[in-house]
Amino acid sequence: MFKTISGHTKKVDKGFELSYFNLSYRRKMIRTIWMTHPVPVVFILLRYVLDLNFTISLIITIIALVGNLLQLWYNYHMWNKYER
Numbered sequence: 001m002f003k004t005i006s007g008h009t010k011k012v013d014k015g016f017e018l019s020y021f022n023l024s025y026r027r028k029m030i031r032t033i034w035m036t037h038p039v040p041v042v043f044i045l046l047r048y049v050l051d052l053n054f055t056i057s058l059i060i061t062i063i064a065l066v067g068n069l070l071q072l073w074y075n076y077h078m079w080n081k082y083e084r
Contacts, residue, residue, distance in 0.1 A: 010022070011023060011027075012027065024079075024083060025075050025076075025078040025082065026075075026079045026083060028075045029072060029075035029076050029079055032068060032071050032072045032075055035068060036065070036068045039061060039064050039065050039068065040061075042061055042064060043061040046060055
């Protein structure tokens with residue numbers, strides 16, 4: 001990775017960036033919002049395609065949703081703290 005003089009990697013806020021770690025906090029928050037939408041699809045896949053019972057599917061889906069919401073909150077907090 002290329003590093004700037006201050007020792008931090010340069011964060012990308014415009015254009016396409018494949019690596020999540022090179023994004024700014026605002027872009028990380030936007031990507032997290034986009035990845036929260038497929039959580040109900042994960043529930044349907046677990047329930048019907050993999051044929052797991054309802055409670056296990058629901059527990060896995062809730063864990064994924066809570067993880068995404070915590071990540072969204074953290075990225076929003078860091079965006080307001082450092083980039084706004």
